[in-house]
Amino acid sequence: MRKTSLDIIANWAQGKAILETSITGVAVDSRLVKKDDLFVCLVGEKVDGHLFAETAISNGASALLVNHQMDLDFPQIVVDDTLIALNKIATSYRNTLDLFVIGITGSNGKTSTKDMLHSILSLKGKTWATHSNQNTEIGTYLNLFNLDDSYDYGVFEFGLDKPGEVSNMVNLMKADGALLTSLAPAHMVNFKDIDHIADEKVKIFDSIQNPNLAYYQGDFDHYKSRIGRKFKSYGFDESNDFIVKDIKLGNFGVEFSVNNEFYSTNLMGSHQASNAAGVIALCLAMGIDEETIKEGLNNVELTGLRTEILQHKNSTLILDAYKSNPSSTLYALELMDAYTFEGPRYCVLSEMVELGFESDAAHRQVLDALKQSKVTKVYTLGDEFKKLSNFYDIEVFDDFESLDHQVQCLFEEKALILIKGSRSYALERLVRKDD
Structure with missing residues (x-):
């Protein structure tokens, strides 16, 4: 961020500036604060950022954005709502x-x-x-x-x-x-x-x-x-x-x-x-x-957890663990089928979340596609797959730990393994770098 005085930031936020300083960045997580950042004390359903103001200061923040003046001898901008003020600051900064x-x-x-x-x-x-x-x-x-x-x-x-x-x-x-x-x-x-x-x-x-x-x-x-x-x-x-x-x-x-x-x-x-x-x-x-x-x-550096091809122990992995929905899972299965490889092919899937009334049909669509694929065996995690386990040839696990134990054994084989899951399951945990 361009170095900007606190008075200008306060004007953008339509708030009141207390003491003088300048900022060169903005943070909302006290653990990620860098030197001369403005720390925005957001108020969520479970966490109030004002409770972490002193941590942010010790980590190098030069000012705070707060919804009430804090009893600190430290530069602050006082506004009614810190999230609304953050939007105003961003809008004004973009215009520059x-x-x-x-x-x-x-x-x-x-x-x-x-x-x-x-x-x-x-x-x-x-x-x-x-x-x-x-x-x-x-x-x-x-x-x-x-x-x-x-x-x-x-x-x-x-x-x-x-x-x-x-x-x-x-x-x-x-x-x-x-x-x-x-x-x-x-x-x-x-x-x-x-x-x-x-x-x-x-x-x-x-x-x-x-x-x-x-x-x-x-x-x-x-x-x-x-x-x-x-x-x-x-x-x-x-x-x-x-x-x-x-x-x-x-x-x-x-x-x-x-x-x-x-x-x-x-x-x-x-x-x-x-x-x-x-x-x-x-x-x-x-x-x-x-x-x-x-x-x-031809020289794209792809953001992590998206169709990464990795060598792990004796196996080749297709790791796509950032999110999962029917179409992205079908894309991943197509990629696995097209991959030139001699040996067993395993598919490790977590359930697809937040699909509402379409969830059952979506999981059936993926399992139907697996029937037509080159996959040797399918390992699943989550209630949505469990509901369908009587109708499809899949292995279902009740918790991550049980799945993890099984997958670690798969890594010992010369196998092609697709790991595909919703973000909330964080299936990348299966691939531990210290192994």
């Missing part, structure tokens, strides 16, 4: 930056799309992309505060856990361009149905600064019926503006064509060809040359 912003949303493919764009745009100028998995509203604020005048591009993921979030983030960031990736049931407990999710996702285009830089995955009728020809589409269907064909899957990436031009990427799976098509379309519209696009696509 001369930055080309791209927003990305969708049920699957946001992160790999972000990583592709980051790889390409970094060849043209200094680029920031959503760090790790911080694609919530608060995460977007924190990523924004990492930027200063030295950056040319910002690539931001906009997650959708509840209604209104995508709209709020795109309004804040004033995105110049946008990509809308695939559609799938996710966080269904917060939405009426898949139509509700589609309605929320397409809002990424409501505040787009340049409509000529807006592209969506056109293989989904829910998108197409809402967007039509207003923006350009990409995907496998022949009706799209940018059509993906000639897919060749390999152990080290995928080759494909987009509108008869051949490309490749070091990311794996046919779904990555679709994600790349959106990236290619957007970059071409931005005036980026083919050579740069192709170089960037």
